[in-house]
Amino acid sequence: MKNSRFRYPSAREMLLRLLPLLALILPVLAGPPPGFAEETKFLDRVKSIDEPFDGRVVGQVRPVVQPTVLAKESYKGGSFRVLARKQAIERYKCSSCHTNKEVRGKNALVLTHGNVVINHGQEGSALICIDCHNHEEFDYLEDKKGRKIDFDHSYQLCGQCHFRQKRDWLGGAHGKRVSYWAGDRVVFNCTTCHDPHAPKFAKRFPATYSVPLD
């Protein structure tokens, strides 16, 4: 059907009608605004790099001074080390007292392990010694499957409940590296920061204070 009142718009009208459209198109043709361009450039550059960084270019990385052990887990397909624990345990080896025979002595428990305060687990279902310690071989820990676990590799034990933390720790979002960001990966063990008997950090005063900015 033909509309008799229809007429073609003049060139001027056409231009006026197209102006808003042009205003939309032109900046796109000219490229994104500077801030936006920077954003894509910077994060794209970061994301585009898949080759592992060659740590050898950082010349001055020395081995960490603390004793370490090779972790029994892998980090991105490679190995890493954790801080050792046994040296920090005052009475290790436990088997020097805990032999096959029962340990007897007046106040022996209080005198030797009186400093241990267990504050681990929910109220009412707090953990007891043999939840983590192997009750036959005292030099080892034991998980719920009955596996013997070395004191240096306590993350294997902690991870059975705290699996989210362990996953983060393996990746690097929980815990921390020792001394260097470069070089071989050496990380803190669970027990380096947390007291396994009372893992929550105690409340205390901050190390310093801040004054208002000028």
Add this chain to the structure above:
Amino acid sequence: MSCKKRDQEKNCPEGTQQKTTSRRTFLKGMSVGAAAAGVALTTGCVPGADAAASGELKLRWQEFFKKNYRLMTQEEKDQTVARLERLAALKDGLELQIGSEPPIPQVLYGYAFNITRCEGFMECVAACVKENNLDRKTNTQYIRIFEMEPGQLDPGSGDGQYYHEVPVDNKFYMGTQCFHCENAPCTKACPTRATWQEPDGIVVVDYDWCIGCRYCQAACPYFGRRFNWGESQVPREELTVKQHYLGNRKRPRGKMEKCTFCIQRTRKGRLPACVEACPTGSRVFGNLLDPDSEIRYVLKHKKVFRMKEELGTEPKFWYFID
């Protein structure tokens, strides 16, 4: 001006002090010519015989006319660093190890801060003050920790001056410092180009080219920069002797300073002092260009956000939640 306050007290006769304290007199002296300026520098503040004999004057002269750090060749950098070490030994009897390590290729530093884990112990702040030889008199700090109500995400509404037992139940803690923006507004504001971003992403200040106008402080939307109103007062036994030209070396009076991701440490592969001091592991530092780094893990697997992201400053400092 060449005649520093310390020398005035020590060496300057009464009369010359009056003369040299005026900027105009000094500029007049300069206009006569290089030779006359030299005379003004040398005679304006007559050093003691021992200082002259040991070449302190010559060192100060060379330091005065050195270039902007970015225009120096490595040789010139080594020379100025050697001069600064020698001057520190002559003036204060300090044995410093000032470095001028260049950026490491294929490295872009990034930082992440876990707001779930931080418990506000402020060990990072104390470690930073110690590492960077910050002024103890005015209590300058590069890092701030804010005690925040749940639901807040702007440190401006948090309490930055708390001093009580932490952590307080149902509060969380958020740290701020220089975020080393990729698109840093502070570097654009500087009229003397005394501040810039290094290829490894660290925003640095050349303290000897900074004129102390504080434009950069006004330009920074994160309050990341600090101005020193006087020379920093650091107890001798607490001084960190391992320094970097762009990092924790002694800043002259009236200069801008800021967090440098502990450039003197990180360029040697070490962690910044705050990361090393953190007792809760809330701070993650690493190379953004290394796909195996911890910082990349955090960015990939955690909920992250940056402060005032809408400004387009591109901070290389992410907050994350467990």
